[in-house]
Amino acid sequence: MEKTKKSLIEEEPFDKFSAESWLKSDLPDFEGTVIERGDDNYEKECYQYASSSYLEEGIIQPAYIIKAKNESDVIKAINYASDKKIAVAIRTGGHQYSGASSTNGNNIQLDLSQTYKDFTWDNEDCTSVTIGISFSLGEFNAKLREKNRFVPHGQCQSVNVGGHVQTGGYGQLARSFGLLADHVEKFRIITADGQARWVVRNFSQDKDLFFAVLGGSPGNFGVLTHITLKVFRDQDYPNSRGLRAVYPYNRQCVKALLDIMVEMTDENFPADYDYTITVLSEPKLHPGLETYDTKYDTKDAPRVYWPPVIIVFAQWANLEGDRQVYDPNFIGKIKQAGGDGQIQVDDDIYTPMSTLTGDWTFPIEREFKLPYVKRVYMSNSSAQRLKDYEWTDWVSGRIDNGNIWDSPDPMVQLTFDLSLSVQIQCYGGLNSRYFQNGKKNLTSFSWRDTNIVCVLDAFYNDAEYDRVREWQQENDKGVGNSDAPFCEYDRRVLWGSHDLDLSANQQYYYDQNPEEKYEKLCKVKQTYDPSGVFTPNRFCIGLPPADSEVDSEMQSKTKKAIEKEVLATKPKERPQLSAKERFWEVVNMKREPGGLIPLWDTWGTSFYNFQRLHDYFTH
Numbered sequence: 153m154e155k156t157k158k159s160l161i162e163e164e165p166f167d168k169f170s171a172e173s174w175l176k177s178d179l180p181d182f183e184g185t186v187i188e189r190g191d192d193n194y195e196k197e198c199y200q201y202a203s204s205s206y207l208e209e210g211i212i213q214p215a216y217i218i219k220a221k222n223e224s225d226v227i228k229a230i231n232y233a234s235d236k237k238i239a240v241a242i243r244t245g246g247h248q249y250s251g252a253s254s255t256n257g258n259n260i261q262l263d264l265s266q267t268y269k270d271f272t273w274d275n276e277d278c279t280s281v282t283i284g285i286s287f288s289l290g291e292f293n294a295k296l297r298e299k300n301r302f303v304p305h306g307q308c309q310s311v312n313v314g315g316h317v318q319t320g321g322y323g324q325l326a327r328s329f330g331l332l333a334d335h336v337e338k339f340r341i342i343t344a345d346g347q348a349r350w351v352v353r354n355f356s357q358d359k360d361l362f363f364a365v366l367g368g369s370p371g372n373f374g375v376l377t378h379i380t381l382k383v384f385r386d387q388d389y390p391n392s393r394g395l396r397a398v399y400p401y402n403r404q405c406v407k408a409l410l411d412i413m414v415e416m417t418d419e420n421f422p423a424d425y426d427y428t429i430t431v432l433s434e435p436k437l438h439p440g441l442e443t444y445d446t447k448y449d450t451k452d453a454p455r456v457y458w459p460p461v462i463i464v465f466a467q468w469a470n471l472e473g474d475r476q477v478y479d480p481n482f483i484g485k486i487k488q489a490g491g492d493g494q495i496q497v498d499d500d501i502y503t504p505m506s507t508l509t510g511d512w513t514f515p516i517e518r519e520f521k522l523p524y525v526k527r528v529y530m531s532n533s534s535a536q537r538l539k540d541y542e543w544t545d546w547v548s549g550r551i552d553n554g555n556i557w558d559s560p561d562p563m564v565q566l567t568f569d570l571s572l573s574v575q576i577q578c579y580g581g582l583n584s585r586y587f588q589n590g591k592k593n594l595t596s597f598s599w600r601d602t603n604i605v606c607v608l609d610a611f612y613n614d615a616e617y618d619r620v621r622e623w624q625q626e627n628d629k630g631v632g633n634s635d636a637p638f639c640e641y642d643r644r645v646l647w648g649s650h651d652l653d654l655s656a657n658q659q660y661y662y663d664q665n666p667e668e669k670y671e672k673l674c675k676v677k678q679t680y681d682p683s684g685v686f687t688p689n690r691f692c693i694g695l696p697p698a699d700s701e702v703d704s705e706m707q708s709k710t711k712k713a714i715e716k717e718v719l720a721t722k723p724k725e726r727p728q729l730s731a732k733e734r735f736w737e738v739v740n741m742k743r744e745p746g747g748l749i750p751l752w753d754t755w756g757t758s759f760y761n762f763q764r765l766h767d768y769f770t771h
């Protein structure tokens with residue numbers, strides 16, 4: 153696709169970083185807190201997930217952070233930005249991977265983390281609910297579970313509904329129920345003119361805005377305040393099953409589990425099944441450096457420990473209710489491939505869907521307190537193509553390469569081991585609801601014909617910077633040409649972005665379904681936000697690509713790596729254990745107050761939320 157040279161919106165507010173500085177006295181009288189660049193608590197307040205990785209790009213430095221107390225604050229902020237011709241970055245949970253919920257220059261950040269927390273059941277049957285967007289997924293999931301209700305959503309409990317619903321809500325129920333956004337009946341949004349409106353699914357007047365907000369480019373069309381969702385009842389899935397198992401890492405096991413996933417991409421595979429493989433690991437040696445995260449992330453959750461493990465989520469949703477009989481064969485194959493591990497949720501017995509949605513949520517704020525280089529690849533390759541190109545062999549090799557698992561040399565370990573967070577999930581097949589829901593074209597999420605999504609994230613310490621770059625560059629060869637083992641095309645998702653300039657990379661994020669989708673979205677933007685109040689950075693639609701063609705993230709990081717001296721920390725000698733030995737060591741380790749907590753101990757009813765977990769280890 154030819155790149156659009158001209159800006160598709162009238163103005164580019166974020167580019168207007170004039171030397172002129174706004175005086176705080178200029179600001180309207182907000183009821184919520186206002187933090188100004190330069191204030192003592194500024195760095196702590198502007199911390200968000202991407203701070204660890206995009207600090208030097210200077211893209212997470214709003215002139216003011218406005219923590220809106222109520223809707224009046226929100227409208228004042230929008231009107232102020234409009235008058236001053238600056239832009240507003242909207243942040244709810246702050247989880248956007250490339251920092252797009254923040255801004256810099258004279259622009260402001262509107263923090264909605266506490267603004268909209270209302271929750272109302274809309275009918276007696278509790279199948280429709282209206283919620284404010286400031287809920288985290290963990291809180292929202294818990295509220296639904298109180299009534300034995302559920303809806304598909306993503307897997308991180310601290311992600312917030314505000315951004316999550318606009319980027320889709322990709323999660324373990326994707327094949328059986330689709331995306332979170334597929335179940336939105338209507339949403340409430342405040343647009344650049346300061347007006348709030350309800351936008352209703354399938355209502356002709358609202359069609360374009362509904363389409364654009366759900367999937368187009370989060371935060372670019374207005375401030376989302378509430379959503380009304382259709383939710384599901386446990387009782388309609390009376391025999392649902394799930395498997396959550398943790399296995400010690402080894403490459404052959406990853407490959408065997410992936411081979412089963414490839415078989416699952418068969419077009420006729422039933423929609424009841426969902427299957428995700430996660431590989432997590434952190435090096436044996438911790439350099440113990442202070443990072444931006446350890447310094448500024450004030451959340452005092454206990455330190456979760458990630459020995460090299462494979463975590464498997466598999467589920468049978470029992471979509472046809474009583475009429476269906478559970479066949480344990482498919483999940484049985486997974487158990488067999490996993491081998492000797494720890495089964496935490498077993499498909500031998502019925503588990504309600506609402507419980508399973510909690511079981512599929514990782515109860516943590518972030519994977520590792522380190523900077524990251526992220527990749528999400530989506531593939532529409534058939535099972536046959538994946539086999540022909542030996543993808544499972546290739547990708548398990550890439551994961552293995554991310555770590556020098558048992559190097560006898562501690563210095564090698566320190567320089568070459570990356571902390572990995574890998575997640576591979578099946579989405580595909582003609583029966584998949586992810587695919588079926590996409591055919592309605594009510595939302596604008598791209599790549600609905602995806603069979604497998606593969607996330608390869610690496611977190612690194614300074615000594616590993618060159619290594620992480622090389623690792624991801626090699627992974628990139630898995631997509632984007634006719635011989636690539638994963639997919640002929642390079643297809644990316646807004647929720648897992650790693651680019652800083654959206655327009656320059658639009659062909660990776662937007663498909664042609666419907667044709668000229670990106671241009672259509674830009675037209676909606678033009679209608680509702682002609683002067684770019686909601687264009688606070690380059691990861692926004694409608695802008696001309698930046699001058700520099702090269703991956704600016706990589707460029708500046710290389711510079712950083714050259715400038716920094718290689719870490720001089722002397723690693724401690726440790727007994728060398730195999731990955732399997734470490735796994736069982738951790739499974740059996742004595743729990744100490746204030747000590748490390750293995751990931752799986754953070755799960756389950758008794759440990760479900762941080763507070764209880766924290767209390768358990770500190771009292």
Ligand SMILES: Cc1cc2nc3c(=O)[nH]c(=O)nc-3n(C[C@H](O)[C@H](O)[C@H](O)COP(=O)(O)OP(=O)(O)OC[C@H]3O[C@@H](n4cnc5c(N)ncnc54)[C@H](O)[C@@H]3O)c2cc1C
Pocket residue numbers: 201241242243244245246247248249252253264285305306307308310311312313314315316317318319320321322323369370371372374375376377517518519647648
């Ligand atoms: C550790 C981790 C795990 C994740 N796991 C998953 C997963 O399993 N599945 C999945 O689908 N995604 C996942 N994500 C991605 C996440 O769902 C998206 O980045 C989501 O958009 C974050 O929403 P937020 O409100 O928490 O973040 P924010 O950074 O606040 O917002 C994200 C985007 O939405 C915009 N936005 C936020 N609130 C509003 C609002 N009220 N009105 C208008 N625009 C708004 C922002 O401007 C920004 O562009 C994960 C992210 C992280 C960091």
